[in-house]
Amino acid sequence: MGDFANRVFNVVRQVPRGKVTTYGQVARLIGAPRAARYVGYALHANPEPGTDPGCIPCHRVVFKDGRMATGFAFGGPDEQRKMLAAEGIAFDEEGRVLLDQHLWSGRPEAEPDGDLAVGPPPDFDWDAELGD
Incomplete structure (x- = not known):
């Protein structure tokens, strides 16, 4: 996999059980x-899906x-939804995850081991990137 996909996988590995993140x-x-669309493409090629330690929990x-x-790559x-419900995720009447309860903060639960991406680089220019 390329650098982009590896950075995606490093972040998704950090999403704790009972939480979700967005593309x-x-x-x-x-x-x-x-x-965001390319995050989806990378996760579609997830080499280690699952919930075991070391896996990439793309669900x-x-x-x-x-x-x-x-088009969830590993069963639709x-x-x-079944995998998320098994982790305690709640849904609204339309089947959407209740993000106000389950959205991950983006911060690791413990100190990261190694070089895990937890944010943009320090010199990242949000105004230039967002075009505002």
């Missing part, structure tokens, strides 16, 4: 805020409105 949040955390990544990915949105 856009992952993109922002790796310093590429306009690359914990949802759309910004809490919807599951319709029903499988993704």
Whole structure:
């Protein structure tokens, strides 16, 4: 995998059980805020899906409105929902994750071991990237 995908995988590995993140949040955390779609492409090629230590829990990544990915690579949105429900994730009446309860802060629960991406580089120019 390339550097972009590896940075995505490093962030997604940090999402704790019972929390979710969004494609856009992952993109922002790796310093590429306009690359949410490419985060999805990287996760579609996830070499280590699952919940075991060392796996990349891509089922914990949802759309910004809490919807599951319709093309969830490892069994479809029903499988993704089942995996999230097994971790205690709650959903609204339309089947979206209750982000106000389950959205991950983007901060590791413990001190990171090694070089894990937890934010954009210090010299990242948000104004230039966002075009504001």
